[in-house]
Amino acid sequence: xxxxxxxxxxxxxxxxxxxxxxxxxxxxxxxxxxxxxxxxxxxxxxxxxxxxxxxxxxxxxxxxxxxxxxxxxxxxxxxxxxxxxxxxxxxxxxxxxxxxxxxxxxxxxxxxxxxxxxxxxxxxxxxxxxxxxxxxxxxxxxxxxxxxxxxxxxxxxxxxxxxxxxxxxxxxxxxxxxxxxxxxxxxxxxxxxxxxxxxxxxxxxxxxxxxxxxxxxxxxxxxxxxxxxxxxxxxxxxxxxxxxxxxxxxxxxxxxxxxxxxxxxxxxxxxxxxxxxxxxxxxxxxxxxxxxxxxxxxxxxxxxxxxxxxxxxxxxxxxxxxxxxxxxxxxxxxxxxxxxxxxxxxxxxxxxxxxxxxxxxxxxxxxxxxxxxxxxxxxxxxxxxxxxxxxxxxxxxxxxxxxxxxxxxxxxxxxxxxxxxxxxxxxxxxxxxxxxxx
Amino acid sequence: xxxxxxxxxxxxxxxxxxxxxxxxxxxxxxxxxxxxxxxxxxxxxxxxxxxxxxxxxxxxxxxxxxxxxxxxxxxxxxxxxxxxxxxxxxxxxxxxxxxxxxxxxxxxxxxxxxxxxxxxxxxxxxxxxxxxxxxxxxxxxxxxxxxxxxxxxxxxxxxxxxxxxxxxxxxxxxxxxxxxxxxxxxxxxxxxxxxxxxxxxxxxxxxxxxxxxxxxxxxxxxxxxxxxxxxxxxxxxxxxxxxxxxxxxxxxxxxxxxxxxxxxxxxxxxxxxxxxxxxxxxxxxxxxxxxxxxxxxxxxxxxxxxxxxxxxxxxxxxxxxxxxxxxxxxxxxxxxxxxxxxxxxxxxxxxxxxxxxxxxxxxxxxxxxxxxxxxxxxxxxxxxxxxxxxxxxxxxxxxxxxxxxxxxxxxxxxxxxxxxxxxxxxxxxxxxxxxxxx
Numbered sequence: 001x002x003x004x005x006x007x008x009x010x011x012x013x014x015x016x017x018x019x020x021x022x023x024x025x026x027x028x029x030x031x032x033x034x035x036x037x038x039x040x041x042x043x044x045x046x047x048x049x050x051x052x053x054x055x056x057x058x059x060x061x062x063x064x065x066x067x068x069x070x071x072x073x074x075x076x077x078x079x080x081x082x083x084x085x086x087x088x089x090x091x092x093x094x095x096x097x098x099x100x101x102x103x104x105x106x107x108x109x110x111x112x113x114x115x116x117x118x119x120x121x122x123x124x125x126x127x128x129x130x131x132x133x134x135x136x137x138x139x140x141x142x143x144x145x146x147x148x149x150x151x152x153x154x155x156x157x158x159x160x161x162x163x164x165x166x167x168x169x170x171x172x173x174x175x176x177x178x179x180x181x182x183x184x185x186x187x188x189x190x191x192x193x194x195x196x197x198x199x200x201x202x203x204x205x206x207x208x209x210x211x212x213x214x215x216x217x218x219x220x221x222x223x224x225x226x227x228x229x230x231x232x233x234x235x236x237x238x239x240x241x242x243x244x245x246x247x248x249x250x251x252x253x254x255x256x257x258x259x260x261x262x263x264x265x266x267x268x269x270x271x272x273x274x275x276x277x278x279x280x281x282x283x284x285x286x287x288x289x290x291x292x293x294x295x296x297x298x299x300x301x302x303x304x305x306x307x308x309x310x311x312x313x314x315x316x317x318x319x320x321x322x323x324x325x326x327x328x329x330x331x332x333x334x335x336x337x338x339x340x341x342x343x344x345x346x347x348x349x350x351x352x353x354x355x356x357x358x359x360x361x362x363x364x365x366x367x368x369x370x371x372x373x374x375x376x377x378x379x380x381x382x383x384x385x386x387x388x389x390x391x392x393x394x395x396x397x398x399x400x401x402x403x404x405x406x407x408x409x410x411x412x413x414x415x416x417x418x419x420x421x422x423x424x425x426x427x428x429x430x431x432x433x434x435x436x437x438x
Numbered sequence: 439x440x441x442x443x444x445x446x447x448x449x450x451x452x453x454x455x456x457x458x459x460x461x462x463x464x465x466x467x468x469x470x471x472x473x474x475x476x477x478x479x480x481x482x483x484x485x486x487x488x489x490x491x492x493x494x495x496x497x498x499x500x501x502x503x504x505x506x507x508x509x510x511x512x513x514x515x516x517x518x519x520x521x522x523x524x525x526x527x528x529x530x531x532x533x534x535x536x537x538x539x540x541x542x543x544x545x546x547x548x549x550x551x552x553x554x555x556x557x558x559x560x561x562x563x564x565x566x567x568x569x570x571x572x573x574x575x576x577x578x579x580x581x582x583x584x585x586x587x588x589x590x591x592x593x594x595x596x597x598x599x600x601x602x603x604x605x606x607x608x609x610x611x612x613x614x615x616x617x618x619x620x621x622x623x624x625x626x627x628x629x630x631x632x633x634x635x636x637x638x639x640x641x642x643x644x645x646x647x648x649x650x651x652x653x654x655x656x657x658x659x660x661x662x663x664x665x666x667x668x669x670x671x672x673x674x675x676x677x678x679x680x681x682x683x684x685x686x687x688x689x690x691x692x693x694x695x696x697x698x699x700x701x702x703x704x705x706x707x708x709x710x711x712x713x714x715x716x717x718x719x720x721x722x723x724x725x726x727x728x729x730x731x732x733x734x735x736x737x738x739x740x741x742x743x744x745x746x747x748x749x750x751x752x753x754x755x756x757x758x759x760x761x762x763x764x765x766x767x768x769x770x771x772x773x774x775x776x777x778x779x780x781x782x783x784x785x786x787x788x789x790x791x792x793x794x795x796x797x798x799x800x801x802x803x804x805x806x807x808x809x810x811x812x813x814x815x816x817x818x819x820x821x822x823x824x825x826x827x828x829x830x831x832x833x834x835x836x837x838x839x840x841x842x843x844x845x846x847x848x849x850x851x852x853x854x855x856x857x858x859x860x861x862x863x864x865x866x867x868x869x870x871x872x873x874x875x876x
Binding site (some may be wrong): 067071082154278280282306 | 495496498501503505506507508509514515517518520521522523524525526556557558559560561562564565568569592593596597686688694695696716717718719720721722723741742743744745746747748749826828831
């Protein structure tokens, strides 16, 4: 990540850096920080290398799976925030700021857009969509690009949606002409797209897709599974006229797992309000949560179910760090790392599961193994080299490929050397497993 | 909490204590601990006062609301565990041990009992019950003792249950004769009881209730909301023949919020398997989670949705601490603290919302304010004294009372002095608000 050059940090910032070194446990979102770090200080000024030396993280294998990912120290330290009332002014302010920061992350300035943060896995976002925005019997077109699109279709069916799946073979995605054809055959309440299917690393393009939907079927809601894309792939929520993006805390956002994070358009919220039937879930019901989120963002205490203050603090820290730099820079850095990795994979003579270069995610790479190398040999070999990759998960090809996640600090902080170390480990590991490039 | 007297810790235990002091950040569940703390060491031997001196928690107001509660340092430090794969052997072992420890916490040795730990608020446990154990149109008898019984009834209705509510006035609970009468009038699939209604501090007795249900309506499942009771009130899951207890991480268990924790009997799991219709939710579906929990407990990697490794580590630490002492001692200590608090409240001339001494929770006290004292005066007054109580939440009386939570370390570690400080603050605060005992 390019360092800011030119003028050194101003005196208050320098002072805060020193105080951090004296009390490395008290990072962002601790009361000590509130005293020591004025909110105007650019956290990007904090010296990463020194922070790492002071790290509370013991040496451990580098986690390079497509989520959870490696954590920044300050994010992880925020997880140890002392206990607070979930309706006390300090926590309400933190939660409110976190919701407001989500608007910037999703690039929406439309005040009708509504963010949600719920305790839960990313999967809970599917329930949020399926039980609030769709009513039983309504038609939904699901663009199928892998395991996770299948899961979303299953979830929609549980809540009674009439699902039409447009499924592509492993490593591919449905193309615009067939989508246009499907949209012209039936009036769909919504279309869903998995921005990056974590099972295959296939990236779905959103801008042209949305333009097509708005042209062919303008009333159809455009709902995006952004679990493996938010914060590493560009998402222009307003500009692309999206109606919903659901994601999770533990991927490119770089926060520990445990939060379902989402943004819905004013149009989606209207669709919810205009339901003929009550929402089909309780804990994931927008009826229960919408006014709570609005109250939190207005810094008013409010209660439906107890949020996780520690996870919200960690998310607050992660979003503060993300928004301290231009988002475009973040996306560019993810793309650059992805390009390096994909070139290295090609140089090894290996193929990606996502075959088309225009359809390859920038936060992960799914790599077909050579026929002579088993997943059960290479993954433990890499683990011995302190690099943790993931196995395959797409049911048709699960044993034939491995997945390399490259999101967040592993990509943004070049001093870590995570990407280069992983590429080297992959090269060495494959050779040790007997593979030679043909 | 009584200290273990007699022989001092054996040499390995003493060594581990020393090493903890040298590296206070690396507590239970960090790899350093794995190296330094053999699993046979009784964590109760760890010196609380010294741990507190080395605390990573800065000075902060003492949180004495009925959840979240104050955290033990080691539990909070476990929240900062470095990133791990949710399907890697280390985390799978931790998750599996945590599930097994839940069996001990709930006092069930029946292998057919099934524990669940899901990312979510405690409220998600209601969805788990309502969408898996009840089918649309089935009758459920809800014993109403406050705000949270009402919420559970709402949740059951969302998933189609035909709910009969037996509601008591604020501060009371339905009594056995009327419950027997209700059970004899209709065949209920399940009866639900809120063990401690956090809105009123009303404690419901479970043993006699269960005996009654088994006598009068033996096929009826007995489902308990134990959010504010598990780990501070006795729950003999097997002995009392309960079918389900749902709880949350942030109350007497003493872990940060963010986990829905539950235990179901073999009979409940059979009822689930015998459903005529599919489960009515997706993220909370036992169809999706049961084999995952079973695999985790068997130390086999398994995936449906990504759990929160950090929260699971914290829960592991909390349960390790809880189970290091007899559960009966824990309940006795909670009762003793509760008795002290309730006596102090009576000495102040104040009444509890829960009027009947046999129906008063031992982990919280809901206190009616004198007519001359407003909630909006006394709560900020207490906050200035660094004691955080909660306001009322039962809609009929919300502004007329305050809630004092006394669970976990605030009760178990007398060196903290939390209870005495809170009683003193209440006495002083009421006087400063102009109250004099009549």
